[in-house]
Amino acid sequence: MAFLSRELGIDLGTMNLVIIEGRQLLLQEPTIAAIIIEELKMVEWGQAAKDMLGRVPDSIEVVQPLRNGVIAEYEITENLLRFAIQKVCGTMLVFRPRILITIPCGITSVERRAVHEVGLGTSSREVFLMEQPLAAAIGVDLPISTPSGNMIICLGGGLTQAAVLAMNSVVTSETSQVAGLRLDEAIQGYVRKKYGIIIGQPTAEQIKIRIGSAVQVEQPQSMEIQGQDQVTGLPKPVLLTTDDVVDALHDPLEEIAGTARKVLEKTPPELISDIIDRGVALCGGTSLLRGIDKYLTKTLGIPAYMVDEPTICTALGASKAISMREVYRRSIIQG
Helix, strand or coil, X not given: XXXXXXXXXXXXXXXXXXXXXXXXXXXXXXXXXXXXXXXXXXXXXXXXXXXXXXXXXXXXXXXXXXXXXXXXXXXHHHHHHHHHHHHHHCCCXXXXXXXXXXXXXXXXXXHHHHHHHXXXXXXXXXXXXXXXXXXHHHHCCCCXXXXXXXXXXXXXXXXXXXXXXXCCEXXXXXXXXXCHHHHHHHHHHHHHHHHCEECCHHHHHHHHHHHCCCCCCCCCCEEEEEEEECCCCCEEEEEEEHHHHHHHCHHHHHHHHHHHHHHHHHCCHHHXXXXXXXXXXXXXXXXXXXXXXXXXXXXXXXXXXXXXXXXXXXXXXXXXXXXXCCCCCCCCECC
């Protein structure tokens, strides 16, 4: 009878939407939609829409309905989430699922209510919410139910969230809008300033993924990209190296480290000693940047490490929390 009451954990992020049931990954797609502007009709979503970025006529707009972790385009977000749930549950929702959607730390009651309303708009039976650092910690099995300190940094696309957790609650947290997208913008700005070449965000993201690093490496990699000469407007190739990316990312990475420092400064001394012993857990897509664990270990003076399955652990924790609602009832927000 399990299928009669499906329970889904949903990580609704700025860049990616992840849905998990139990421990099974059901969906992982970019949080992007392609819209016909005149009709306000969604024609594509997910990876198909992301592939259209910068390649569509004026009549179609490719949008990210979430900005900095919160809903900016309500109807588009609702439609996108509805399509995603229908994809994993089927279009005939005879037995409507219960869902738990993760939300950023520190958002306003209005922003929180918008997420809850979006969830209800998908025809789900019940909608629960949980803060993302808590869900991520549950997903990677940090011992947050104890009175000892655990620190996690969620490095997403639109937000960086650093939090200290104990007794299934957030003790202290800080949120910054310097995250994956800001790293892409830093690469774009660096290439334009140093080489006089204009590149798009998708190209900057590929540079970050393929040759990017937070620290200097012994064997730098290189990558040739095609950009637009900002003087002539004509295509122009340029060869970038890992050292270029390290230079480009210096300032935003300093801001990310600063967010973590603010949390540590507000943390009670007893919990700090626990964190020093256990280290700082890193999750989210931006945690995949080479050397970011070494960078944060050096700048914070506390060991930082990347968790297993960093891109899906938040949805995994949400799925675990909704299936064990009684255990995590103090951590779950009831709409």
